[in-house]
Amino acid sequence: MKKGGIFLNRVFMALVFLFLYAPIFVLIVFSFNDSKSRTVWNGFTLRWYVELLQDRQIMNALSTTLLVSLLATVIATAAGTMAAVGFFNMKKRWRSPLLAINSIPMTNADIVTGVSLCLLFVAFFGGWETFARWLNGAQSLFHLPARLHMGFGTLLIAHVTFNIPYVLLNVMPKLRQMDKNLIDAAQDLGCTWMQAFWKVVLPEIKPGIVSGALIAFTMSVDDFIISYFTAGSGASTLAMVVYGMTKLRISPKINAISSLLFITVLTLLVIVNVREARQEKQIAQRRL
Amino acid sequence: MKNKRSLFAVPYVGWMALFVVAPIVMVVIYAFTAAGGGLTLENFSRMGSYAVVFTRSFHLALIATAICLLIGYPVAYMISREGPGLQRVAMMLVMLPMWMNFLLRTYSWMSILENTGLLNRFFSAIGLFKLLNTVFGTDLEYFAMINTKGAVVLGMVYNYLPFMILPIYSVIAKMDGSLLEAARDLGANSFGVFRKVILPLSLPGVLSGVTMVFVPSVSTFAISKLLGGSNELLLGDLIEQQFLGTAYNPYLGSAIALVMMVIVVVCMALMNRFGEGEEQAVML
Known part of the structure; x- marks a missing residue:
């Protein structure tokens, strides 16, 4: 395939992933927002995470x-x-x-x-x-x-x-x-x-x-x-x-709890995937 | 000896009888029962007044499914063309949003699409409204995006796109690479390879993707409530109202659910028949 085609493909994929992750990103950002508003940024806070526990x-x-x-x-x-x-x-x-x-x-x-x-x-x-x-x-x-x-x-x-x-x-x-x-x-x-x-x-x-x-x-x-x-x-x-x-x-507390869950899952998946990739590499090396 | 091991399935068969078959039988019984008891067809005749909701639901679900297919197929195809490492990461990224409950993600769209939401703020910050107002002489302050049919379709596409990508990807990824080589050796250009080999072979994946997007889209109720406001009532909302909402009438609700189920099953059966024909054509 031509190089330009591959580039366009990557741009298209990036746009789709942006579409999939934009709401999640918004949700996480506003979990740190120092106000109850879900659209206006009022400064950084961790208070929703603290209140969440109570x-x-x-x-x-x-x-x-x-x-x-x-x-x-x-x-x-x-x-x-x-x-x-x-x-x-x-x-x-x-x-x-x-x-x-x-x-x-x-x-x-x-x-x-x-x-x-x-x-x-x-x-x-x-x-x-x-x-x-x-x-x-x-x-x-x-x-x-x-x-x-x-x-x-x-x-x-x-x-x-x-x-x-x-x-x-x-x-x-x-x-x-x-x-x-x-x-x-x-x-x-x-x-x-x-x-x-x-x-x-x-x-x-x-x-x-x-x-x-x-x-x-x-x-x-x-x-x-x-x-x-x-x-x-x-x-x-x-x-x-x-x-x-x-x-x-x-409540922004909901943003906070979902951000926590999301980060947990993300970390777990990254760990699992890195381990798998490493194991596969080892197997490939042994074969060589 | 072989039959004895099939006894392992007995508990699950019992479970299915109790929690899969019996509940559907209950829906059928309720659909034909009058509110006061006794057999009736009244629940179905009353449904005529909801024809608008039926057409709206199927209409919006069809649009959402078509958009998912138009976006999902190329994405699945492109992912399958990447290296194995990138493929794994990409598929993980497709699955990952599902771990954040879909209601939360839909709710997040509310803050993006609202009249005073993030998108409208962004547009006004870059001066889009000023520009439009001076060019067209209009008096725009925001784009009305939320509480429209478009927002509901967007919610459906957003939530169910992974269900389109996953089956198509898994079919394309499993495809025998030598087939593609053979097609190329026999003189097909890359478009010909795609149209004559990849597309027909990936049809089963497309069919299951279409099912997995269309069925939840046509029956959703939370998405329409969050993004469509009260204007865009869908079949799901109608059923929900009959069971847990203000218009409590489980008999009518069951009848609506039954009709929806039958229409969906018929659609799927027709589509699968069409799909099988295609597959056989390929084999010939």
Whole structure:
């Protein structure tokens, strides 16, 4: 390609990245602004970062967000990997329709997923209330709570539900790529199937599991719509707090907390990438 | 022996039945239920009054998807032409914004686009308004950018552009380089290689990118609320109002959600059929 073409390409890419990062940059800059305004610069301050630590609502939302994302990622990664092994060993006649159902939460609009889960939870709670009242009336050994509410539990269920498909679809191709003779060899050498799985299969499909977990966590952190419909009033994530604030005015404390999160993720990604690049270099050198 | 291991899938199949299939069945049941109970089609006939919202949603989502494709395809293609190190960094940069919740990023656009926002301040600082006012004799103080359809489309493009870039990039990056060489050896110029080899082969990526942008765009409600004000009500807003908002009516809300779901599924099925035809043509 001509040199001018490459230059123009780079300019175009730079513009696109400017578009992607301009709002983030604005957000971070105004987290240091010494006034509540989000458009006028009034001098540098760290006071929003200090006040942030004393803000119960935001800190609670932060811990809810992180906790639900982490728990959902761990559960979805384990369940998705297990399901992938099961699907992989299934006859195609069964696998195809199940994979189609698996992709429903990914292709469905978030709002449909959220609304449908909300309906399910409400209906279940209604049924539970009737059941609990009947049981409490029929015996006096123990007392079941009759009124259940949406909260952290339902939020977690929703997140696990929309995370598993991503893990499954990341692990399945790795299972397919794996040399099947490896398991046979391990078993011939005296491993039980379980041992073969832990020692042979798992290391082989690890890249798929890791990328699946990463995508799941990203989806959980980025989600607002499904959380909004399934958390009820019992729990709120950061995004829900922000959404509640948009009706009035968003506190610069929100800018501060998002800047902190962003910088943390950026640092982690840089560390991981530098390490990977270094490892690749070492491998390349060894080959030479 | 093989069948026994498929039992590992049993817990997840149960989970899917409970939390994927059952909720959708609930939506269908609610859509056909009257507010007082009993089977009805009233929820669907009432929807006629919201035809404006339907057309607006699909219209804006289509525009946003087209813009995402026009920007996303070249970006994905250019990234795949860079060295491996730069490719990795570029893909990381595409993914990274998603780690800052999309509501926050959309909110940030509010401060950029407002009438007294950063862009308008910038324009007035460089004297653009003075210039325009003297040239055209107008009385401009700011460009009205927020609370317009354009702002909503911008929000959609901004939020969902990575979903267009990622699948297209992963398809192009996996493409067999020898195919391109073969095309060149057989006399195709670089435009011919692109049109006859790269474009058809990347079509699956384009299709999944289009799906991943169109579906969230057509159903969004936060973006329209933040950037479109109250003028640009979308399908998502309509559904949200029926469930958690002022116009509480989950039956109507379910009906709207069901119709939206069916239209989207039909669109996707049509598009996939069209896409498959193309792929076969390439193979022939």
